[in-house]
Ligand SMILES: Nc1ncnc2c1ncn2[C@@H]1O[C@H](COP(=O)(O)OP(=O)(O)OP(=O)(O)O)[C@@H](O)[C@H]1O
């Protein structure tokens with residue numbers, strides 16, 4: 001059996017604010033195989049962002065384990081965790097998080113600079129990625145000179161810069177009209193095919209859910225497998 005790209009077991013996360021406890025995850029379990037495109041749905045506040053943050057090593061669980069490609073994220077040293085986040089996981093945040101003063105190309109280049117990729121290789125990688133997301137002709141525009149859908153595609157290109165094995169996307173179409181949103185899943189498909197990346201996307205969007213290989217539903221702090229909608 002191949003090692004799952006993501007293996008979540010009995011994951012528990014309780015937020016504490018003063019005396020109030022919010023149990024966001026109460027024992028979530030599931031696995032994702034390499035190459036799968038999995039959508040995760042659940043109403044607002046059901047724990048989708050919490051779960052993505054735990055898988056991405058941005059937050060620590062109160063119980064249970066997250067394994068990414070066989071590695072127990074909670075047991076990694078600080079350095080190994082940084083390396084995992086930088087090299088193996090791409091993250092598309094709920095708000096795109098682009099740097100306003102940088103062009104589309106420069107935004108995509110940021111993670112490559114952080115990884116100390118040589119300049120010539122950085123330029124080539126940025127070119128390939130902007131072409132992949134359909135923005136070859138918009139490389140020099142800043143985020144405020146791009147449409148919402150274009151900004152989201154720059155954020156996806158940036159998340160792919162260091163050739164992650166796993167792409168985590170948190171409602172990447174939340175601020176897009178339905179037509180623009182419908183173009184995001186084919187983009188993930190293209191990315192999965194050309195870059196060999198596994199995709200987990202939190203979404204309410206029917207068109208994304210319908211295009212996924214599998215749909216997971218978060219409810220009452222647990223994850224269940226649900227049918228892919230027609
Ligand atoms: N930093 C925090 N401190 C306290 N409570 C939090 C924190 N982050 C999230 N929560 C709570 O945990 C629960 C899950 O939040 P989360 O952001 O994971 O939901 P979500 O499914 O991503 O929602 P949405 O669809 O609105 O983005 C919510 O009840 C939220 O209020």
Ligand SMILES: [Mg+2]
Nearest residue numbers: 048049094170
């Ligand atoms: Mg969220």
